[in-house]
Amino acid sequence: MANKIKYGLKNVHYAVLNNGSYGTPVAWPGAVKLTLNREGNDSSDFYADDGIYYSFGATNGGYSGDLEMAYLPDTVAEALLSEISGNGGQYELSSAEPKEFALLCEMQGDDKNIGFVFYGCKMSRPNTEANTKGEQAGVDTQTANIRISGHDFTVNGQTERVIRFKKENVTSSFFATVQTPTNLSA
Numbered sequence: 001m002a003n004k005i006k007y008g009l010k011n012v013h014y015a016v017l018n019n020g021s022y023g024t025p026v027a028w029p030g031a032v033k034l035t036l037n038r039e040g041n042d043s044s045d046f047y048a049d050d051g052i053y054y055s056f057g058a059t060n061g062g063y064s065g066d067l068e069m070a071y072l073p074d075t076v077a078e079a080l081l082s083e084i085s086g087n088g089g090q091y092e093l094s095s096a097e098p099k100e101f102a103l104l105c106e107m108q109g110d111d112k113n114i115g116f117v118f119y120g121c122k123m124s125r126p127n128t129e130a131n132t133k134g135e136q137a138g139v140d141t142q143t144a145n146i147r148i149s150g151h152d153f154t155v156n157g158q159t160e161r162v163i164r165f166k167k168e169n170v171t172s173s174f175f176a177t178v179q180t181p182t183n184l185s186a
Contacts (some may be wrong), residue, residue: 008108009034010029013016013177014080014121017100017151022119022178025104026079028069033107036148038061062120062163063148067103072142080123083153098122102178103146106170115170117179119151119162153181 009032013025039061045052074090077083082096103118125142150163165179 006109006114007131009105010108011087011104011106011115011175012067012106013175014076015036015102015104017102022102022180023177025102025175026075027142027175028073028076028120029068030059031105032068032070034065034067036146037063039064060150060163062150063146064130064145065146067123067146068141068143069126072144081125098124100151102151102173103148104178106174109168112168113170115167115174117147117165119164120149122147122149155181 012034015022015025015030017023036177040059043063047053048070074083074085077090077092080099080101082093084091084093087106098181099122101123103116103121103122105116105169107114107116124145126142128142129140131140148163150161153162154157154160155162160181162181165181166173169176
């Protein structure tokens with residue numbers, strides 16, 4: 001039986017791109033919400049002579065959206081946002097360039113758990129918010145904009161931009177390395 005619904009978000013990992021290859025995934029605990037909106041155009045038709053004269057194919061420009069986490073640890077800020085540590089603290093530099101990375105995560109379904117790898121990710125600095133504690137303490141999460149543009153891989157001898165990989169029934173070994181395409185049929 002195929003999944004009819006999906007819910008939950010856990011096992012968020014990131015793997016930084018270095019010299020054209022993704023490194024070992026690193027766990028980033030505290031997943032709250034991932035909201036991704038597709039980028040690109042739907043197919044469209046050009047009409048002439050009272051009919052469809054030409055059909056333009058859809059374009060896949062990846063995704064953009066928000067990643068909400070409980071907290072942005074200094075190690076993640078260093079790895080993905082090029083922050084530096086020193087004097088017992090963390091420095092955010094105005095000249096820092098975000099690093100490209102792969103984002104791995106897991107969602108549950110009514111039938112199977114589903115693993116995702118998103119390639120060619122870049123993250124913005126997260127928003128910062130803090131609220132005073134009243135009668136009950138609330139949790140202030142951190143949300144960063146994420147842009148997923150894909151990564152070029154060789155697929156059947158040709159260079160193809162791959163946006164994501166999805167796999168059902170993932171186990172913990174899914175998060176040991178970044179799955180990349182090889183010998184795929186287009």
